[in-house]
Amino acid sequence: PATVRNPATLLPALSRKTHAWTDSTIRDDFPDKLRIAIDRMDAKTRRTTFRVIAKASAASGFEAAVRAGEHLVEQGHAIDEASVTTMARRIAAGEKPYEQSVPDLTGYDVFMKPRQPWERKEA
Numbered sequence: 001p002a003t004v005r006n007p008a009t010l011l012p013a014l015s016r017k018t019h020a021w022t023d024s025t026i027r028d029d030f031p032d033k034l035r036i037a038i039d040r041m042d043a044k045t046r047r048t049t050f051r052v053i054a055k056a057s058a059a060s061g062f063e064a065a066v067r068a069g070e071h072l073v074e075q076g077h078a079i080d081e082a083s084v085t086t087m088a089r090r091i092a093a094g095e096k097p098y099e100q101s102v103p104d105l106t107g108y109d110v111f112m113k114p115r116q117p118w119e120r121k122e123a
Helices: 007-016 018-023 032-040 043-060 062-075 081-092 106-112
Strands: none
Touching (some): 018 043, 032 062, 043 062
């Protein structure tokens, strides 16, 4: 029989003993950017991050939760419960994270250009 392993089951233990992260068997289950971000966190922030990912994992699955965390790290946002949970639900539902780092506002450029006097409408 094959061994079935769910990385989410170890998250509560990691939130209690944050220094165990460096030797944890689930480090490789985290995306690279998220793993590096967690490595740089202090113990309190790391504890909160593991708790947030554990809650999101329970609701949406481990894979969706860590992908949501990675997306937030890539965008430069903090890993908070509302953001991770919402993004994890969207990922679990099949939605891809928004890949643009900033919105495209070129459609609004027409409003920023001054009109010629003959183009203006009088009120």
